[in-house]
Amino acid sequence: MSQPPRPDALAPGHTPLLDVKYLRFLDVLYRTRRLSHTAHLLDQSPPTMSIWLAALRERFGDPLFVRMADGMQPTPRVEAMMPLVRSALAALQGLVADPDDFDPGTATRHFRLCMSDGSILTLLPGLLSQIRRKAPNVRLEAIRIGADVPQLLANGEADLALGYLPVLENGFYQQALFEQVWVCLANPAHPLIRSGLDIDTYAAARHVDIPQGTGHAMLKAALARQQIQRQVCLEIPVYLGLPAIVSGSDLIATVPSLTGYTLARVSGLDVYPCPVPMPPFMVMQYWHERFHLDPGNRWLRRQVYEVCAGRGR
The missing domain is CATH 3.40.190.10 (Periplasmic binding protein-like II)
Known part of the structure; x- marks a missing residue:
């Protein structure tokens, strides 16, 4: 029975290059960590995947993927190769991509x-x-x-x-x-706010916090620079329920401006510029x-x- 061609088999005098199928194989196996799943995604048989892996191991002189309890784990050689493998695949996809072949009127993507x-x-x-x-x-x-x-x-x-x-x-x-900048949401009848929200009132008030996302890290850093320790009475993971909480209490919420104005528009809350100096994002x-x-x-x-x-x- 004839042997499969080596992945670097080329005419004499040429620099050995990997076949595109081996690039796709490396990319998919790196993502799935399963030869059987890789075979399914590439529409190949599992024995073919084993043959391709053996050919690549011989080509690079490295195990490339090692079978472990949680799947085929890549060696350091594969980790170093993957950015180049994916860049090569992206470049090849770009060569054959037609900028006009997406029709939104008929697309089912x-x-x-x-x-x-x-x-x-x-x-x-x-x-x-x-x-x-x-x-x-x-x-x-x-x-x-x-x-x-x-x-x-x-x-x-x-x-x-x-x-x-x-x-x-x-x-x-x-x-x-x-x-985006930061704004504060408050109940229109908030007992501490009369004509505006200044930094002293902000520091004296009680707060509801949504400690999620990288933007919130900016807010924490700004508060630390101003040496303001907020009195946080409630933490919630998402904005769901925030309008009801603020409108029914004396808690102030500090949120990105687009979110703040959106919530205020549908719930009748007051919006104030956040008095804590911080750059926009x-x-x-x-x-x-x-x-x-x-x-x-x-x-x-x-x-x-x-x-x-x-x-x-």
Whole structure:
């Protein structure tokens, strides 16, 4: 029986290169950690996957993936190779991508967006309305922003991330959408606030806190610089229920401006500029370089940008 061609088999005198199928194999196995799952995703048989892995091991002189209790774990050689493997795949995808081959009127694509609680509240309704109007068969799914955002974007398990995510740097593109400042929400009958909210009143008041996201870290740092120790009486994980809590108590909530004005508009709360000096922050959309030229991803980014235009004001 003839042997499969080595992954570096080329005409004499040429620099050995990996076949594209081996690049895809490395990428999928790195994500799945399972040869059987990789075989399914690549529409190959499990024995073929074993043959490909053996050929690559011979080519690189390294085990590449080691079978362990929790799956096929990559060696340091694979960890070092993966950025180059994925860049090569992205470049090859870009070569054959047609910028006009995404038709929103007929597309049935499923887009997944990593979003903060505030973005779901303030941006998702407008984005959903626009996309349903232009692409009625497209499905949207919102995913809560977490520590796995870089991996989700790199693996193609999410298309975009919306928010303030300074940790996304190498390998990611970003686009500024609008600027946010911090505001305070209060009951119109708040006993300490008469004509405005100054820093002394802010320090003396009691607060409800939503300690989520990287933006909140900026707020904590600003409070520390001003040596303000807030009297936090309640912590909640999301903005759900915040209007009812503030309108029914003397607690003050410090939130990003777009979220604050959105909540105030539907609940009759008063909005005050946060008296604690701190710089504004920029809400961005982020995507991985692997999908920079993907027509569907490009279309989705345009819709997000259009919906967000002017939101900072």
